[in-house]
Structure formats: structure tokens, C-alpha cells
Amino acid sequence: MRDDGGVLICGEHSEGKLASVTRELIAVGRRLADALDQELSAVLLGSQVDAQLARESIYSGADTVYVIDDPLLSEYLPDACVAALERLVRDTKPDIVLFAQTSMGRDAAPRLAYRLDTGVTLDCVELAIDPETRLMRQTKPVYGGNAHAIYVCRSKPQMASVRPKTTTALERDEARTGAIIQFGGAICTAEIRTKLIRRVKEEMAGVKLEDADVVVCGGRGIGGPEGFARLEELARLLKGAVGATRPPCEIGWVPAHCQIGLTGRIVSPTLYVGVALSGSSQHLAGMSGSKHIVAINKDPDANIFSLAHFGVVGDYQKVLPAFFQKCKEDP
């Protein structure tokens, strides 16, 4: 291993699989490490971590994988995770530490940064090395996505979390080789203050929003749960999933976990259909990566049209049934 810092990414996995956000994060880290001519490491935390996960991290682009295996890391507990990462970072002294902006990353990254007395920029959409200063330029949306800010961190390690789906993972390459190192977390029970009683899954039936190839999303203008039932029909026909902006979730027309946006889920389907929603920046932050964007809205000035590829100005209650009928007639 070279003695110059390096880039460390904090990996995530569940049910024996490397998370897709982690493959993306490895791609981000790879670019930064190459620009600095440094090594890219990944760390995997867990209990009885499958060796295949470490190999997968290498196939995805990492040079070295640290595995911290501890029964206390079987579930995400912030105190255990941050303590283990703190030891690893103090020991290996990376220049850059990256997280994905996930349930775990958004919680662990700030705590780790403050514990290490360094700076962190959360929810970045672009990271690049400044060729002159060799520092990491961190671009993140601010003001709900209306503006972008570029930051630089003057202390080491430079820390950031990366918004999911802002990068494509590298091609998996089984010919890649790297070192797998078991790192002792040495976590003691006394360090752990928050305790997990249980984890409850609340998935909707059908296709998972983040994985759906087609997302049909409704806004406040849908008017009620009946309207969402029609979006469900359309989603079924297109083999997609239904999402919503914040108001329908808050009012209770659809469950909260349907929310797409800065504070909800981030989707990037092949086709996104936005129905009766204005396109607040908070929502756009969750879907702007979609490949084809279609918007249906009564208001020709609705902000969603600024991002849409195709738009129909009109009452969705009239537009959608005709669209639906045409799809059925002519599949």
C-alpha cells in the first residue's frame, strides 16, 4: 500500500448483496483516487460478512477492502458504526472518506466528521479533484435544488456523502485483484447508547420504486386516493410503480414511503410520468435523473415542464383515460 492517504468509501450491503449505491460510490471513489494517483479502499461493516462481498467490491473497482466483522455491527447502530470507522480512519489516515447519502450515510457521516474534527458536505452530486490544489471540489444542491454550491474542505480527511444515482457503477470485472484485510473494530458494548428493538419492513406490493423501470407519480392535483387508484392502474399496465410528491403523502392519500424527492426516495427510471404535480425543487431533486420525463398538468406554467421532454397541458382526468385506452388498444 502506498503511504499517501488514499480514498476510503464506506460500503453497504444487505441480504448478502453489495448495495447498488456502494457500486456507484466505488465508481466515484475510483475516479478521485485515479486523479490523485492514490489507492481506493472500501470498508464493509457487519457480522459474519460474506467474503464474496469483499471480492465484489474489488470487482467493482476497489483496490483494498477492509472488513470489520463484529456481532455488534449486524444491524446499523450509529454508535457502533461510528466508533469502528473512527478507528479505521485514524489507523489508515485516508485523504478522503465518502459515504452514500442513505439512511446509514446521512446519519454516520456527520457524526464521524465531527468526531474526527473535520468538515463534511452532505448530498453531493459531483466530486472532482482540483488539479492545482489537489483538493476535492464538492458540488451539492442547495436551496432545495434551486442553486448548486461548490465546497472544499481544508482539513483531513475531506468527507462527503454522495446522492444515489448520480453516477453509473463501473463494469464489473472479475479479473481485478486486490487485498482483503480483516480490521478489528474492537467495539465495546458500553459505547452503544441507541439500541435497536426491531426493524419493520413496510414495502408496498408490486415493483419497488427505486428499481422500477417506469414510475407514475402523482401530486396534490390528483385530488384524493381515488385518483391514485387510477395511477395504480396505469402503473400496472406499464409494469411500473406509483410514487407521489410530498403533499399526497402528508394528507394521507398514499403511504409516506411513496414520497419521491429530496426527503423521500430518489428514482431514475427509463420513463417517469408526472401527473398533476407542480414540480417543486424538493421533488425534482428526487427524479431529475429519469431518462424520459413526461408531464401532465392543467397549468402550462408548472415548473415540471421545465424538466419534461414531453408535456400535455390538460386535466389529467381527461388526458389519462384516453392515454390508457390507446395503450390497451395498441400495446
Add this chain to the structure above:
Amino acid sequence: MNCAVCIAQVTNPETPAAAFSIDLKARRAIPAKDRPLVINDYDQVAVEAALKIKEAKGGKVTIFSLGAPSVTVAIKHCLSMGADEGILLSDERFQAEDRALVAYALAMAIRKAGNVDLILCGRQEGDWDAGQVGLGIAEILNIPSVNPVRKIEVDDGRLVVERIVDDGYELITLPLPALIGVSNEIGPARYPTMKGIMTAARKSVDVWTADDIGIAPSRLDPSSAKVNMLDLFIPMRERVCEFIEGETPEEAGANLRLRLRKEKIV
């Protein structure tokens, strides 16, 4: 059970993109004329959560905020909702974009006020943040934290909370004192009552400077910030929407299908 709630005044998140502009020199947003600054949505919900705890368990609710003197209005609003006291950290030397300094100042103020069992804040703030100030306060005060939370119960000196995760929630227990980042699922913030407004009108908001909370002048020097903003800009959108027409909305709907088919999208 004494609660501290940290709130922030932010640009109105409903400001349409077309009305949004930035001051390039000061590197911040210029509030649109008809869209005055508002209390961050999630922070109002955090105030609501604190008031519910107060109703169930007694104690008092103190509001903390860092900002210009005009933030007094936001704090007064929380007092009219039913909070007991308000403290504004206001000092020209505070740089709001230095999130670590904001977290440090709020932590120092809460420590000075003392006797706080639970700190509540919004899960994230709409202007600069993605939720680091709250967690930063917890780390500085060395207390446990959970964020984002949709339900809080106090049981025999411990908290039982529901933390939102990607595919459901986690039921978590933790000791006090603690910090909780509150999400909107906890329920909408109440409107002030007439009685609340009159009570709040008689209260004053304490203003503390950096010196009052013991922040060293060296930490206030902009060069001490670990993270610097290099640039702030409005990203360009060059996309032009192709509007699908029709004599009637129904016809437009059918035409949309034909157009998407032609592009082989569906």
C-alpha cells in the same frame, strides 16, 4: 422533561424556480418579494413534537435559533404555538454557511441554558443543510441521536422512537439526554391560538452573542472554517419540453401515447 428545539429561518421552499435568484457576491439567495422567509417546515414539526411531550410529561420548551435579529419573528411564532422561552444567537461574526460553527454555537447555547433533557430539531433544513447541524450538536455534546424520526415516546426516562429507513422503520430505544431529528410524519404543526399570540406578545426573546456563549474569537474568524464555499450558481436547464397537442384533452392523451410509441419509450 425539558426540551430544547433548534429552528432556522429559511427561504420559502415554495418559491417557484423562476422567482429564485441569488446574490453572487454575498453567495446567498435573495428572497423573492412576495415570499418572505419562513420557519423551516421540519423545524415547525419539531416544535409540535416538543409541545406534545410537554403536554404529556410536563416541563418546558425552549426555542434556539441562530440568525439575524429578524429571526425573532420566527421564535415568537413558536412561543405563540406554546413554547415557553426563546433564545436567539445573533452576532455579525456568525457565518451561516459554516455549518460546523452553527452546530457549535447552538451546542454551546444549549449547554449554557442547561437543564435540557431532549433536543429536537427538524430532520434537515431547506437552505444549506442536509441534516448535519443536528447530528453535529449531538456529537459536540456527546449525546446519542436518532434521525429522521416519525414517532417519539418517553418511557421511564428513556426514549422509544421510530426511525424512518428506506424500506420501513426501526424501533429504537435510547437514554436521555438525547437529540432527535423530527420528520413531518409526526404530524402537522399546530396554529397559534389567540391566547397563545397574546401570551407570546408579552414575552421577550433573549439575544446572546458569541461572547455570551463563550466562543473564542479565533473560531469566529472565517479562516477557521473547515469547509469553504467556492461558488454558488443556478444550474442551467437547457431542456425544451415538446408539448403534445390535441383538439380535446382526450385527443392530446391519445397523441401522447402515439408520440411515446414513435420514440419507442413505451
